[in-house]
Amino acid sequence: MTATEFALTKSIDARGMACPGPLLALIGAIRQGQVGDTFEVISSDAGSRSDIPAWTQKAKHELVDIVEETGYARFIVRKAR
């Protein structure tokens, strides 16, 4: 399954952002979104690979998928509450 198969509410291209920029961008989007909205964060920051899953679990949202691409990853997160 690829990121394009998800019905995304918003895609955030955070490539080039330093840690914890991509996570903060995701948090900002989630806070402004509605329950059920799905967000994609595109990040080249190595820290995102642990930060975004950890935050998603802690904040009780749903990490739908992580799609690895060359040099970056797409994190698909659904706002669950």
Added chain:
Amino acid sequence: MWLRAALSRAQRAMDSRGMIEADAPLSLVLFSGTDDKLSAAAVLAVGAAAMGRPVNVFLQYYAVDAFRADRIRADHGVALEATISQAKEIAAYPGQHWSELLRQAKDLCDVKIHACALSMEMFHLEKTDLDPIVDDIEGVAAFMTDASGPITFI
């Protein structure tokens, strides 16, 4: 009696695996006023805030000076252990300024920044001399009341 109370507090701060509770406050004492150390501290603060942990920051000595309203965005240099090439790499790195990270941390969770009363007096500073990101001036005993867990000194 006091020992029992202290042990009880410590016990509450630990989970069954002996680790600090996930929601335990992060207490940072910032002594250095160089951009690299302040950036490292700000990353810790915003990470803790993102994970729902309250953060208490206590500014002492050179860190207080770095938070002056008229120079918070100035070049505060790097720590002495940085080599010339490392200093260049730090300057070229595209991260956010530490003051911006702290502002974002305050937006995410309960993050309080206190200036040490002693340091303020030493440098003849008033609250109005500091950037509004600093919440108040506090004595060390008041900070210790907030800092219920381990303290990280930077």
